[in-house]
Amino acid sequence: MLETLKKLFGITPKADFKELVSQGAIILDVRSKGEFASGHIQGSINIPVDQLSGNLNKFKDKNRTIITCCASGMRSASAKGILLSRGYTSVHNGGSWYSLNRKIKS
Numbered sequence: 001m002l003e004t005l006k007k008l009f010g011i012t013p014k015a016d017f018k019e020l021v022s023q024g025a026i027i028l029d030v031r032s033k034g035e036f037a038s039g040h041i042q043g044s045i046n047i048p049v050d051q052l053s054g055n056l057n058k059f060k061d062k063n064r065t066i067i068t069c070c071a072s073g074m075r076s077a078s079a080k081g082i083l084l085s086r087g088y089t090s091v092h093n094g095g096s097w098y099s100l101n102r103k104i105k106s
Helices: 002-008 017-022 033-037 053-058 074-085 097-105
Strands: 026-029 066-070 091-096
Touching (some): 017 097, 066 074, 066 097
Parallel strands (some): 066 091
């Protein structure tokens, strides 16, 4: 049951987000346009989670690493699930954009 909950909320073994970004990972911020405008990770792509399914054509390479983020980690977990269900192979839930930004900058 614990493994099921971990998968549901997108909890996976710790990833080295800084390393993933240095290797070309895409940072996908799934907050609303307004939230994104109030602060975001430089170079991140903003597609609100409720619009993600209709914008998957922006991510042609399904093997390229994608790190999802939002305000708390809940929407980014949903986005991770959407991407995985559509055949993307390397998707990580980065959780809060603010926390992810600190991990990348450290």
